[in-house]
Amino acid sequence: MNYNYTKTPEDFAAWIWGQNTICFPEYEYIIHFAEPRCMIKYKLEDSLTDFEDFFNGIAEIQWFDGKQYALKGKELEEFLTIAWNFLAIEERICEDEMEDDDDDY
Numbered sequence: 476m477n478y479n480y481t482k483t484p485e486d487f488a489a490w491i492w493g494q495n496t497i498c499f500p501e502y503e504y505i506i507h508f509a510e511p512r513c514m515i516k517y518k519l520e521d522s523l524t525d526f527e528d529f530f531n532g533i534a535e536i537q538w539f540d541g542k543q544y545a546l547k548g549k550e551l552e553e554f555l556t557i558a559w560n561f562l563a564i565e566e567r568i569c570e571d572e573m574e575d576d577d578d579d580y
Contacts, residue, residue, distance in 0.1 A: 477568070480567055486557075487560075487564065489508045489509035490505060490506070490508075490561045491506040492561070493506070494519075499516075501519055501520070502519060503517060503519050505562060507558070510540070511538065511540070511554070512538070513536055514536070514539070515533060515555070515558055516536075517529060517532045517534060526555075529555075529559050530552075530555060530559075533555075
């Protein structure tokens with residue numbers, strides 16, 4: 476586990492970040508494999524400025540266990556804040572890895 480970016484990396488163990496550039500090049504996805512299980516599809520161009528842009532750029536949330544398990548209101552906002560934090564940490568790790576690669580040349 477990587478403790479360089481968060482004191483509690485285990486909080487993000489059930490999160491995955493990815494793309495399907497073949498079919499949906501303008502979107503990225505965050506998948507959460509623990510309850511509540513879901514996939515968050517969001518516009519790539521709107522995602523990394525701040526939480527509000529990320530929140531407004533969400534195109535779809537698919538609840539794997541059915542809509543009856545979908546979060547709403549404050550619970551949804553708290554869950555999406557965790558998703559945003561995960562995304563921000565992942566982005567920071569990618570930026571640092573790119574800088575390290577540049578330093579190698």
